[in-house]
Amino acid sequence: MTTPGRNWAETHAYEATTLHRPTTVDELRRVVAQASRVRALGTRHSFHDLADSPGVLVALDAIPHExxxxxxxxxxxxxxxxxxxxxxxxxxxxxxxxxxxxxxxxxxxxxxxxxxxxxxxxxxxxxxxxxxxxxxxxxxxxxxxxxxxxxxxxxxxxxxxxxxxxxxxxxxxxxAYDVRQRVHNAVPWETVVGELDAITSAADSVSIFTRWGAEAVEQVWWKSRVQAEPSATWGVPATADQHPILGIDPVHATPQGGVPGPWFERLPHFRMGFTPSVGAEIQAEYLLPRASFPDAVAALRALGPRIDPLLQVTEIRTMPADDLWLSPAYGRDTVAIHFTLVRDPSAVRRLLPAVEEALAPYEARPHWGKWFTLDADALAARYPRLPDFVALADRLDPEGCFRNAFLERTVLRR
Structure with missing residues (x-):
């Protein structure tokens, strides 16, 4: 047993006093059965207290992987x-x-x-x-x-x-399949907004990187299976590998330039063998209906003078609807707008309510593992199956063994 310490970005110090590392599933079962409050701790990439516990934490990394x-x-x-x-x-x-x-x-x-x-x-x-x-x-x-x-x-x-x-x-x-990754720069905002469907359908996976005050979207990354060459014609093709944040050494980024490689070496933005940053950042992300994208962009660009001084980069991605109750993509084709912000907690806490207010007309749902300030009432209004989830949690965990401050604050109110 050890103490859990802090998360990857050092934005949260875990309050749990004990961290167990069971080496078998049976040992894990005994730890859970004996604990009044317990939570699982993974790779510490949640930026707040989602993975914390008022009791003990368990890490499963010592159980042999299969x-x-x-x-x-x-x-x-x-x-x-x-x-x-x-x-x-x-x-x-x-x-x-x-x-x-x-x-x-x-x-x-x-x-x-x-x-x-x-x-x-x-x-x-x-x-x-x-x-x-x-x-x-x-x-x-x-x-x-x-x-x-x-x-x-x-x-x-x-x-x-x-x-x-x-x-x-x-x-x-x-x-298994191979993927090519290509990057284009300086795609006009009006093109991204007006031709989003064409841009995001031009490859299997598409990421748009920018700041809100930039005159044009700074980068678009297209990732396509080799047998389906991307049809991207927007912006200026990059002549060398790039980092998602322009000006940073791309050594940690996955290979670009249309060079084919295994799917797992192209679909992520960062290489497994490297740490992509020192973690000196705070992340927030909001997921909204795809049809709301033009209006949401206008709202955020108007807020750009407040966002950009704290912003390292914004990433925009798309995904289809699903039927998982607490998925941010539940029931609607979705656009995700991600913010990588400087690690200035007090300034970020002042900024996020303004971002959330700007996105409120579009019922934006926050990423559960990243910073947000929306309260339980706002979340309940955006997740139609949340009452069903609460009932499920009450049935499966009537004594609240897996509850913590984050859950009580956001979804499992008493």
Missing amino acids: VVLDPEARTATVSAAARYGDVAPVLHEAGWALAAMASLPHISVAGAVATGTHGSGDRIPTLAGAVVALELVGADGDLVTVREGDPDFAGMVVGLGALGVVTRVSLRVEP
């Missing part, structure tokens, strides 16, 4: 604490792949799924959308499995850690 393929079912069952960057090469070597990756391959599978984290693509759902089954330890220490088609499945996938400690995740896989 990747079990079922080629007939086209699924892979992986250890919850495994990082995508560790799972992906194993899948690829066996001839299989995932449809999407997040910007960082360093995050754990269970943590990304539980928070509704996404990759990018008009036709590619969030990472949670690839889940076909979950295994988790409930409050009494029992091992529970829920599968696609079960009555509680859609409520349990994006579970915020409120329903148990996930131990294994089964994901859809497909035959």
Whole structure:
């Protein structure tokens, strides 16, 4: 047992006094059964107290990782604490792949799924959308499995850690493929707003990087499967690899210039072998209906003089609707607007209410693992299945073993 310390970005010091590192699932079950309050701690990429506990924390990274393929079912069952960057090469070597990756391959599978984290693509759902089954330890220490088609499945996938400690995740896989990545610069704002559908459909995965006061969108990254060459014609093609933040050494970024490579070496923005930054940042992200994008851009550009002094970069991505209750993409085709901000907590706390007010007409939903200031009433209005999730949590965890301050503040009010 140790003390948990701080998160990756050093924006939160964990209040839990004890961190357990069980080496087997049975040991984990005993820890959970004996704890009055317990939460799972993954790769520490949540920027606030989502993963904290008033009791004890458990980290699953000491439990041996496994990747079990079922080629007939086209699924892979992986250890919850495994990082995508560790799972992906194993899948690829066996001839299989995932449809999407997040910007960082360093995050754990269970943590990304539980928070509704996404990759990018008009036709590619969030990472949670690839889940076909979950295994988790409930409050009494029992091992529970829920599968696609079960009555509680859609409520349990994006579970915020409120329903148990996930131990294994089964994901859809497909035959391995190669990807080319190309970057264009200086795409006019009016083009991005007016031709968003064409821009985001020109490749399998598209990311738009910029600041709000820039005269043109600074970069657009197109990632396309080799057999489907991108049709991007906007802006000025980059002549060398770039970092998402212009002017920073691109050594940590995944290869560009149209050079083909394995899917897991192109779909993330950053390479697994490197730390993409020192973590001196605060992240916030809001996901809104795709149809609202032009009006949302106008609102944020008007706010640009307040945003840009604190902004390292904004990233814009798209994803289709899903049916997972607490997924930010629930029920609507979605545009995600992500802010990487300087690590100035007091200034960011003053800024975010203004951003949220600007996006309020579009019912923007925050990323669960990043900073936001919306209260429980605002969140309840934006998640139609939130009452069902609360009822599910009350049924599966009636004593509140997995509750914490974040959940009480946002979704599980008494």
